[in-house]
Amino acid sequence: MLNNQELTALLRQNGYKVTPQRLAVYEALANTKQHPSAEMLFGTLQPKYPSMSFATVYKTVEILNKLGLIQIINTGEDSFRYDADISEHSHVQCTVCGRVDDVPALNDRSLVVKVEEASGYSIDKHQFYFFGVCEKCRKKH
Amino acid sequence: MLNNQELTALLRQNGYKVTPQRLAVYEALANTKQHPSAEMLFGTLQPKYPSMSFATVYKTVEILNKLGLIQIINTGEDSFRYDADISEHSHVQCTVCGRVDDVPALNDRSLVVKVEEASGYSIDKHQFYFFGVCEKCRKKH
DNA sequence: CTCTCTGCAAAATTTTTGCACTGCT
DNA sequence: AGCAGTGCAAAAATTTTGCAGAGAG
Numbered sequence: 001m002l003n004n005q006e007l008t009a010l011l012r013q014n015g016y017k018v019t020p021q022r023l024a025v026y027e028a029l030a031n032t033k034q035h036p037s038a039e040m041l042f043g044t045l046q047p048k049y050p051s052m053s054f055a056t057v058y059k060t061v062e063i064l065n066k067l068g069l070i071q072i073i074n075t076g077e078d079s080f081r082y083d084a085d086i087s088e089h090s091h092v093q094c095t096v097c098g099r100v101d102d103v104p105a106l107n108d109r110s111l112v113v114k115v116e117e118a119s120g121y122s123i124d125k126h127q128f129y130f131f132g133v134c135e136k137c138r139k140k141h
Numbered sequence: 142m143l144n145n146q147e148l149t150a151l152l153r154q155n156g157y158k159v160t161p162q163r164l165a166v167y168e169a170l171a172n173t174k175q176h177p178s179a180e181m182l183f184g185t186l187q188p189k190y191p192s193m194s195f196a197t198v199y200k201t202v203e204i205l206n207k208l209g210l211i212q213i214i215n216t217g218e219d220s221f222r223y224d225a226d227i228s229e230h231s232h233v234q235c236t237v238c239g240r241v242d243d244v245p246a247l248n249d250r251s252l253v254v255k256v257e258e259a260s261g262y263s264i265d266k267h268q269f270y271f272f273g274v275c276e277k278c279r280k281k282h
Numbered sequence: 283c284t285c286t287c288t289g290c291a292a293a294a295t296t297t298t299t300g301c302a303c304t305g306c307t
Numbered sequence: 308a309g310c311a312g313t314g315c316a317a318a319a320a321t322t323t324t325g326c327a328g329a330g331a332g
Contacts, residue, residue, distance in 0.1 A: 012307095015311095016311085016312095017305090017306050017307075017310090017311055017312065018306070018307090019305080019306070019311095019312065019313080021312085021313070022312090037296095038296080038297080039296085051313080051314065051315095052313090052314085053313070053314045053315065054296090054297080054298095054314090055297090055298080055299085055313075055314060055315080055316095056312080056313055056314070058296095058297060058298075059298095059312080059313085072217065074215055074216075074217040075215075076213065076215040076221075076268075078295065078296065078321085078322080079295085079296060079297090080217075080296090080297090090256070092256060092260050092262050092264070094262065095265065101260055101262070103256050103259055103260050104259055106252055106255060106256070108252075111247055111249075112271070114247060115231070115233060115244050115247070115271050116273075118244055118245055119233050119242055119244050119271075119275075120275065120276040121233050121235065121242070121271070121273040121274060121275050121276070122273045122274050122279065123233070123271050123272070123273035124236065124272055124273045124274070125271070125272040125273070126269065126270060126271045126272065127217075127269075127270045127272075128267065128268075128269050128270075129267060129268045129269075129270075130253070130256050130260075130262070130264050130266070130267045131264070131265055131266040131267065131268075132257075132262040132263045132264035132265045132266070133262060133263050133265070134260075134261065134262050135261040135262070138263065153332090156286095157286085157287095158285095158286060158287065158330085158331050158332075159331075159332090160286095160287065160288080160330080160331075162287085162288070163287090178321095179321080179322080180320095180321085192288080192289065192290095193288090193289085194288070194289045194290065195289090195321090195322080196288075196289060196290080196291095196322090196323080196324085197287080197288060197289065199321095199322060199323075200287080200288085200323095219296085219297080219320065219321065220320085220321060220322090221321090221322095
């Protein structure tokens with residue numbers, strides 16, 4: 001998680017201008033654990049930045065992702081979600097309420113090696129998604 | 142992989158009618174290792190079934206998935222891919238050419254238990270995606 | 283013969299793009 | 308001042324839906 005100064009510096013270093021919108025998008029992502037989609041992000045930012053547009057949200061998350069500051073999550077819904085936590089970790093989605101939570105890194109170096117051997121690929125990245133029912137939804141039932 | 146008779150029986154058992162389109166969609170998926178998207182499926186079937194429509198492709202894969210006969214793959218492209226191989230296995234996508242290959246099951250029961258403990262979820266399902274460069278693309282470079 | 287399925291076209295949803303204006307640097 | 312960025316609206320891409328006619332049981 002970067003603060004405004006660090007983010008500002010990083011954007012400049014990479015030739016991107018520093019705008020209130022870009023800071024706001026990153027800040028919104030850094031301050032939630034909810035893994036918002038573009039729509040949720042837009043809804044959060046709209047009140048504070050009434051001129052904010054979807055185009056800006058999408059363009060900004062693309063830049064943030066390119067700079068390695070956020071990761072893009074794809075649980076199989078129609079839309080993507082974004083996460084400012086770029087430490088190695090996986091995600092779990094509740095099949096009842098749809099929420100997405102973090103799962104701490106699974107020490108899986110050996111898995112990757114197995115996959116490289118089995119597939120002939122050289123693996124750069126992986127994403128693990130788990131699906132089940134969260135505690136809250138289990139209790140409701 | 143089911144043959145036509147088995148598929149016919151299974152559809153009937155579940156109250157679905159058996160139509161040439163449904164058999165064709167399943168057959169197309171059963172006879173490829175390419176993990177086609179709806180568009181690729183449609184392109185494959187169109188020559189043989191000129192009246193085939195996207196609506197039918199989508200409705201059919203939904204039924205096949207509901208019956209547990211195919212799985213839906215989501216590597217983070219805009220569109221979904223489908224796989225008639227429902228044995229436990231993961232997928233790896235080449236970040237250069239985009240192809241998707243199978244990865245044999247990774248004995249990961251202990252991973253799932255770890256995730257359940259860490260998250261408080263009860264896990265029903267998981268999907269692992271690996272990304273890297275395939276052998277062909279590595280050689281080209 | 284009934285009722286589901288197909289296939290067309292239109293709608294819905296998410297994301298991308300073009301372009302005039304704004305505002306960083 | 309120059310040029311990248313914003314924001315609108317239109318376009319693109321994928322998937323869903325409504326409905327009339329076709330066809331499976």
